Amino acid sequence: MKGEICVKSVIKEWINDCIKKLNAGKLTETDLRSLTTVLGSEKQLILYLYSKSTNLRSPLGGWALYDATAPEEPILPSQDAPYTSVIDAVRDGWRIVQFPRPELYNFSDVDNAYLTYEFILEKLV
Numbered sequence: 001m002k003g004e005i006c007v008k009s010v011i012k013e014w015i016n017d018c019i020k021k022l023n024a025g026k027l028t029e030t031d032l033r034s035l036t037t038v039l040g041s042e043k044q045l046i047l048y049l050y051s052k053s054t055n056l057r058s059p060l061g062g063w064a065l066y067d068a069t070a071p072e073e074p075i076l077p078s079q080d081a082p083y084t085s086v087i088d089a090v091r092d093g094w095r096i097v098q099f100p101r102p103e104l105y106n107f108s109d110v111d112n113a114y115l116t117y118e119f120i121l122e123k124l125v
Helices: 002-023 029-033 035-039 086-091
Strands: 044-051 060-067 095-098 117-124
Touching: 002 029, 002 035, 029 035, 044 086, 086 095, 086 117
Parallel strands: none
Antiparallel strands: 044 060, 044 117, 095 117
């Protein structure tokens, strides 16, 4: 979220600067093209949240965060999940990319149902 706020504030500042230049008759193509530098600085984060059910408010059973600029392993900065539920992550700006498909989870005879309903979320920062 912090990186997202930073990018948004830079874009707002850039727009305000361009409006001033436009009003002064000094806006150039270079000014407009400079925004691509700001937009190109975004990176995608992927968050796997393993919920106790398909309900977005269900408690989580596990999680993993993938950052494309970090080492190949998922990031687990603490044992505590960053959110209490999928809906809490969505409230914080994460977008759901994939919902779990309940028909894939038939764990009645297996003792590993702790990683059941996998939600995949993304955030651009």
